[in-house]
Amino acid sequence: MMPTWLLTVWHVLSIAAAVTVLMILCRYALRGETEPPGSEKGEPSSGENPAEETGVFEYVEPQEE
Amino acid sequence: MEFGALAAYLVLLVWIGLRASSKIKNTLDYTVAGRDVAWIVVLATTAATMVGGGASIGSVSSVYVDGLVFALVTCAWHVQLVVTGLWIAPRLRQFNLLTVAEFFGKRFGEPVRLMAIVSCLIFLVGALVAQMVAMGTITETILGIDYHLAVLGGGSIVIFYSTIGGIRAVVKTDVLQFVVLVAGIGTASVFLLAKNGGVPGILAKTGEIPFQFTTDEWPAMRVITLFCAFFLGEMLVPPYAVRCFIARNPQGARWGIAGAGIFLLCFLPVAIFIMGVSAQVDPAVKEAVKQKKEELAQADQGLTEKDIAKEASQIVFPTLMRETFPAIISGIMIAALIAAVMSSGDSCLSCISTIVMEDIYRKLIDPVASDGRLLRVAQGATLVTGVIAAGCSFVYRDIVGILEFVYDFWAPTMVCPFLVGLFLYRKNQSYAATLCMLSGFVSVGIWRFWLGTPGGFSPALFGFLVSVIVFPIALLLTYRIPNSRLFKPQQEDLP
Numbered sequence: 001m002m003p004t005w006l007l008t009v010w011h012v013l014s015i016a017a018a019v020t021v022l023m024i025l026c027r028y029a030l031r032g033e034t035e036p037p038g039s040e041k042g043e044p045s046s047g048e049n050p051a052e053e054t055g056v057f058e059y060v061e062p063q064e065e
Numbered sequence: 066m067e068f069g070a071l072a073a074y075l076v077l078l079v080w081i082g083l084r085a086s087s088k089i090k091n092t093l094d095y096t097v098a099g100r101d102v103a104w105i106v107v108l109a110t111t112a113a114t115m116v117g118g119g120a121s122i123g124s125v126s127s128v129y130v131d132g133l134v135f136a137l138v139t140c141a142w143h144v145q146l147v148v149t150g151l152w153i154a155p156r157l158r159q160f161n162l163l164t165v166a167e168f169f170g171k172r173f174g175e176p177v178r179l180m181a182i183v184s185c186l187i188f189l190v191g192a193l194v195a196q197m198v199a200m201g202t203i204t205e206t207i208l209g210i211d212y213h214l215a216v217l218g219g220g221s222i223v224i225f226y227s228t229i230g231g232i233r234a235v236v237k238t239d240v241l242q243f244v245v246l247v248a249g250i251g252t253a254s255v256f257l258l259a260k261n262g263g264v265p266g267i268l269a270k271t272g273e274i275p276f277q278f279t280t281d282e283w284p285a286m287r288v289i290t291l292f293c294a295f296f297l298g299e300m301l302v303p304p305y306a307v308r309c310f311i312a313r314n315p316q317g318a319r320w321g322i323a324g325a326g327i328f329l330l331c332f333l334p335v336a337i338f339i340m341g342v343s344a345q346v347d348p349a350v351k352e353a354v355k356q357k358k359e360e361l362a363q364a365d366q367g368l369t370e371k372d373i374a375k376e377a378s379q380i381v382f383p384t385l386m387r388e389t390f391p392a393i394i395s396g397i398m399i400a401a402l403i404a405a406v407m408s409s410g411d412s413c414l415s416c417i418s419t420i421v422m423e424d425i426y427r428k429l430i431d432p433v434a435s436d437g438r439l440l441r442v443a444q445g446a447t448l449v450t451g452v453i454a455a456g457c458s459f460v461y462r463d464i465v466g467i468l469e470f471v472y473d474f475w476a477p478t479m480v481c482p483f484l485v486g487l488f489l490y491r492k493n494q495s496y497a498a499t500l501c502m503l504s505g506f507v508s509v510g511i512w513r514f515w516l517g518t519p520g521g522f523s524p525a526l527f528g529f530l531v532s533v534i535v536f537p538i539a540l541l542l543t544y545r546i547p548n549s550r551l552f553k554p555q556q557e558d559l560p
Contacts, residue, residue, distance in 0.1 A: 004265045
């Protein structure tokens, strides 16, 4: 049987996770920008990818991975 | 009130589709949203696609019947997303792909690409028909609207916004569905826990059985097998693969997909457990389920007592919403549940149109087609497929049967060569990949249809194990044979 304290802690964690994600989403909607963990601003986006601009979907060496 | 909320919600979806369509300038926008989606939006759209009818209404119903064990088994879906996000999504994003089959062609040559197209289409068409059926059934069950009318109404809206807005519309509607579902399910779980005196209070009312890890009906072997089947069943399926392709960069793909998995792992299993067990002690829900059972028994559709119990438990979630929230909020929640099913359907529709446009039309019919022409082909494919799927949902109404079929064939055919192509790729693997895919497909057919699934062992798991065993053996036997022109990888220099 799963201990009740563990389920209670899990539930608190679930609400904290929901609030956090909704807040990040709100921040994104208002400010239009968020960066994922470990990501530097200025990473290549699709618009900067010359292969995509020409419509040729070839592999392009990533600058960071 | 509930009808009003549903109507308002559907109008909002159409409006979002119309707005998204104004941003569609080329095929890249239509199929992968210009590869410019922020990681938090990837997270939201992935989570919304995961939380379809099965993970919401279906899971709460199953917890109502089976207890904690089912909530724990559903963790497999979310763990799969974490694994995919952390290790697979960044690599997939680097390849700048449009479709899954394109990857197979670049790694293993044309025959494997064609087999991958067939596999993807079987999965997507089956899943789309199942979602259409689910949409009609849920609307009929919850709101009493005629099944055919519900499919026509709901299906038309999904087809409309998917056709005009492509993946951009799908992503935007997914975000709305995500917010409503998370807010609604989160609030409901807190209300219900407070109402019942916390977890200890619920335990005191239900007894220990719903809190057990295994039960007589759910022995450890069944739990482990189902966990593995859930883990593999949706691994790398096109709707999730597309979420990797649309991300702004590899890190965005990683944290969008893995973030969805981590979030859902924290959020959903415990929330559906609380809702399921709270429903067990709610007199109104118990009464509604009892009435539904009587209706089903009187209808005499040849269902067993167990089938009737499962079928009747489908009304647990909406009934609980009605008991917990005021009419307008429960109306929005019910609309969101229907929309959750829609969001899984629209993803399938979007993936099918991309496959028809890129894998079939551009690669096989008109390699020099203009972008405008390809866009029209994709829109036409969305419209035609949606109409055909809606038509099929009038004929086939066995949701579980359709989904079991498509999930059983996906992992054995696709997962092993996909992972090899990503992480263990060497030249001259095309023949081994072909044999691996064929062996997975044939072994599932034999295990499922000829042997009748012996011992209840999941066909998906069996077929996957066969494909994993066949690949290294086939590689040893074929490694020294140079690839013929037909089997030559279309882009060998991928990393």
